[in-house]
Amino acid sequence: MMTTATRNITLPAEWRDFWALTKPRVMSLVVFTALCGLLAAPGNIHPVIGFTAILCIALGAGACGALNQWYEVDVDAKMARTSKRPLPAGRMDPEAALHFGIGLAAFSVGIMGVAVNWISAALLAFSIFFYAVVYTIWLKPNTPQNIVIGGAAGAFPPVIGWAAVTGDVTLLPVLLFSIIFLWTPPHFWALALFMKTDYGAAGIPMLPNVAGQRVTRNQIFAYSFPMAAVAIAPFLLGESGWLYGVTSALLNLVFLALAFNVWRNEANEAKDMKPEKQLFAFSILYLFLLFALFAFDRILFA
C-alpha cells in the first residue's frame, strides 16, 4: 500500500516484500536445524523426499514469519529494528500478508503429509499453530516468559526433520528439541538486554523490562547450565561419537564463560553491554556448529 499526501492508493506489493515477510534469516536457522535432524536420523530417505521435507519446513517457517508480521504490524512500527518491514513501512496490504501466510501454511503441511508422512505433517502443523497463535498472539504480548515457552516453536524443526525419515519421535529428537528450547532464553534475553529500549517502546513485556536487568542476567546464566547438560547428553547416552562429545564440551565451555561475563556485567546502557552482544553473536554460531557437528558425527559413526 502506498500513501500519497492527498489520497490512499493501494499498489501491488513487490515480490521482494513477500520474500521479506518470510523472515529469510530466521528461516535459514530453521532449515539448517531441520536438515541436521533429518541427516542424524537412522534409516534412509529418498533425496527427493528429503528435499521436499526440508522445503515444507522452510515454507512452514515462512508462514510463521508472515502470520507473525501480519499480527504484529502495530508493534513492529514502534521498534527501530522492525519498522522497515513491508507492513509497518506501508509497502503491503495486510490482507495480502494474511492470505500469503495461511496459504504457505496450508500448502507446506499438505505437501508434507502427501509426499513425506503425516506424522511430520502433524508436527509441522502444530509448530506453525504454536508459533502463530500460542506465541505471537497469546504469550508474547502478555508474559515475560514469552520466549521460554514460545521457544518450543523454534525447537520443532529438527524433530520434524527426524520424523520425516523415521515416521516417529524417539529420545534423540527430544534431546535436539530440548537443546534449542533451553538455548532460546539466554539467546533472546541477551538481545533483549541491549534492545531493552526498543522492546519497552513497543510495550512487549520482555524480562529486562518487567523484572530488571539483574534478574535477566541471573536467568541467562542459570539457563546456560541445563542447556549445556542437554547438549552433551547425546554423547553421555552413547548416541554420538567422540567428535561431537569433545567439540560440544568445548562449545558449551565457551558459552558458559560468555554467560558468566554477562552475569558479572552491571551495565545499564546498551553501549556498555559488550558481554551481552558477544553472547548473542556466539549463541547463533554455537547452535549452527553444535547441530552441524552432531549430524556429521552421526553420519560418520552411527
Added chain:
Amino acid sequence: MTQPEQTGFTVEETRIIRQRQAARSRIMGVVLVALCVLFFMITVAKIGVWG
C-alpha cells in the same frame, strides 16, 4: 482485469503497477514450473521407478 487507468491512477502509478505485476507474474511462473518438476520427481520417487 480492471485497468489501472479506470481506477484513477496516474501514469506513473500505472507504470509501477504494470512493472510489479510483470515481476510477480514472472516469479509465479518460475514457482509453478518448479512445483511441476518437484511433483513429477516426488511421484517418481514414490513409485520407485529410479530406485
